[in-house]
Amino acid sequence: MGSIVGEILPLAVGIAISPVPIIAAILMLLSPKAKGTSVGFLVGWLVGIITAIVIFTLLSSVLPQADDGPSTVASVIKIVLGALLLLMAVKQWRSRPAKGETATLPKWMTAIDSMTPAKGLVLGFLLSAVNPKNLLMAASAGLVIGGAAVSLGETIAAIAIFTVIAGSTVLVPVIAYQAASATMAAPLGRLREWLVDNNATIMAVLLLIIGVSVIGKGIGSL
Numbered sequence: 001m002g003s004i005v006g007e008i009l010p011l012a013v014g015i016a017i018s019p020v021p022i023i024a025a026i027l028m029l030l031s032p033k034a035k036g037t038s039v040g041f042l043v044g045w046l047v048g049i050i051t052a053i054v055i056f057t058l059l060s061s062v063l064p065q066a067d068d069g070p071s072t073v074a075s076v077i078k079i080v081l082g083a084l085l086l087l088m089a090v091k092q093w094r095s096r097p098a099k100g101e102t103a104t105l106p107k108w109m110t111a112i113d114s115m116t117p118a119k120g121l122v123l124g125f126l127l128s129a130v131n132p133k134n135l136l137m138a139a140s141a142g143l144v145i146g147g148a149a150v151s152l153g154e155t156i157a158a159i160a161i162f163t164v165i166a167g168s169t170v171l172v173p174v175i176a177y178q179a180a181s182a183t184m185a186a187p188l189g190r191l192r193e194w195l196v197d198n199n200a201t202i203m204a205v206l207l208l209i210i211g212v213s214v215i216g217k218g219i220g221s222l
Contacts, residue, residue: 004148004158007217008141012165014210015134019199020106021045021127025170026192027112028120029177030185040117042174044124046167049138052129053159056142074147078218081140085211088133093204097197124170133207140214 025045028038060074108123115123128134145158164171177184195202 001150001154001158004144004150004154005161007144008158008162009165010210010213011137011141012162014137014206015049015128015166016169017202017206018131018133019195019202020131021124022169022173023192023195023199024109024112024123024127025173026188026195027109028115029173029188030192031113031115033115033117035178036117037112037115037120038174038177040120041124042167042170044121044126045128045170046124046163047121048125048128048130049134049163049166050159051125052135052138053142053145053162056139057146057155057159058142060143060146062146074143075218077143078140079215081136081143082211082213082215082218085133085136085140085207085214088136089204089207089211092200092207096200096204128167133203137210140210 025038025041028034028041031037141162145155145162148155148158150158173184173188177188
């Protein structure tokens with residue numbers, strides 16, 4: 001169990017510190033319908049993470065297993081997933097704003113002020129379960145969990161740990177805002193500005209580190 005958690009931890013952190021969903025959550029917390037919309041977004045975010053990791057865990061569990069460790073198929077898939085993460089890292093790095101330019105938010109974020117809790121839920125689900133970067137990291141984690149010779153209880157525990165860590169950076173500010181909305185507004189505003197300015201750089205470095213790690217694990221298990 002410990003080795004599984006060790007392998008999926010960086011992947012869960014990779015999803016957790018992805019700036020876009022954090023920025024979306026902050027914008028919701030600063031919107032007129034903050035409490036309802038942010039809770040809807042949080043629910044959708046967590047459900048999306050659970051859906052992705054469960055699907056990939058089930059898919060990876062049917063891959064052929066070698067007697068002495070992961071199969072060649074699983075190792076090759078890890079290498080491919082790692083390579084895709086590296087390609088996305090390059091894309092993110094190249095999308096950084098030039099010196100003196102101001103980073104811009106995706107157009108859909110301008111509609112957050114008027115979102116309902118139901119729309120927030122759908123948005124949270126899409127950002128966690130359909131976002132390509134998150135899918136690649138969830139697939140890599142599912143490959144680890146599904147390919148491990150552990151009990152159902154340990155599999156569920158690993159999925160729960162992955163979900164809590166991956167969802168923590170949306171979970172914590174939403175819960176904190178519900179408890180102390182007046183004192184959270186200013187810090188959230190400053191955090192939002194910093195994340196907008198550094199979004200591409202953060203994701204590029206993150207994807208590079210995780211991509212190299214996944215490729216290394218795939219090569220090491222061949």
